[in-house]
Amino acid sequence: MTMSAAHVTSREYKIMLRAAMFTGTEDIVLRKADAFRHASETPIRAVAFDIDGTLDSVSKRRRIRFVDTPGQHLRRHDYILRERTDVVTGQRETTLKFRHPDRYVAQDCHLSTDEPDWGTAKFEEDIKPPHHSLYSFSTTLEIGAGRRLDRLKDATGLYPGLADQLPSIDGHEPISTVGASTIRELVLTGADIQIGRSPKVEAKCALIVWYDLDKDPESxxxxxxSFRYGDKNEQYAGAVARHAHDAFLSLQGPALADWVDPESMTKTSYVYS
Structure with missing residues (x-):
């Protein structure tokens, strides 16, 4: 695969909220999500065409863990290896992601799998406040419940290209849950922001709530x-990108100061802190 020809198929804008605002039962979380959605309506509609829907649909319930060596060999080389398990179905998947602020470094990273037609590869752009881009190339695989993920050779068995990317790799080096923390994730969806009129372009919204299973289950x-939009051919109109940019800035404005937490760690930073 020639990554120099990779297209950014998704652009996702992410902002951290004050976690304490969402303390309580799931019903309370849903009400607070709806309150945030309505609080964001006026500032977003001032710069974009519309925002509609509600954040009242629980689309995912998952357990998540990040795995790495004791010395965080993967993280130090800009890799993240994440395992997700669907709480309802038990479906298990791994994602190996290479993330970098330089697009051309990120898209040159080859993350092959041990089966040519197995797995979903993505090249994406994440935008963080005030407007900083990170590019990531990732491959997600469904794996069986009994598949081991205890040593680096288990990871390179899933992603053979990883061995070529890591210097002085020792396949027998152990890998384990980073920080010994497993996360319970709740994903709420159902709202979207219209950022293009002709043609109509809608960015799908999501509110992601993480709980540390070793801590209070309601805190x-x-x-x-976040909100995201995409195009498989990377044909992003400037006017659409401008509306997305302005909507993102509006979320960082004074109208939502009670909701947005500029000091909050990101999800990955929390795990590795």
Whole structure:
């Protein structure tokens, strides 16, 4: 795969909210999500075409853990290896992601799998406040419940290209849950922001709530709001990008100061802190 030809198929804008605002039962979380959605309506409609829908649909319930060596060999080389398990179905998947602020470094990273037609690869742009881009190339695989993920060779068995990217790799080096923390994730969806009129372009919104399973089950540790839009051929109109940019800035304005937490750690930073 020639990554120099990779297209950014998704652009996702992420902002951290005050986790304490979402403390309580799931019903309370849903009410607070709806309150945030309505609080964001006026500032967003001032710069974009519309925002509609509600954040009242629980689309995912998952357990998440990040794995790395004791010395964080993967993280130090800009890799993240994440395992997700669907709480309802038990479906298990791994994602290996290479993330970098330089687009051309990120898209040159080859993350092959041990089966040519197995797995979903993505090249994406994440935008964080005030407007900083990170690019990531990732491959997600569904794996069986019994598949081991205890040593680096288990990771390179899933992603053979990883061995070529890591210097002085020792396949027998152990890997384990980073920070010994497993996360319970609740993903709320149902709202969208219209950022293009002709043609109509809608950015899908999500509110992601993380709970540390070793802590209070009703006290989130991080809460993130995001919206994303995409194009498989990377044909992003300037006017659409401008509306997305302005909507993102509006979320950082004084109207939402009670909700947005400029000091909050990101999800990944929380795990690795």
């Amino acid at each position: 989130p540790v991080v809460v993130e709001f």
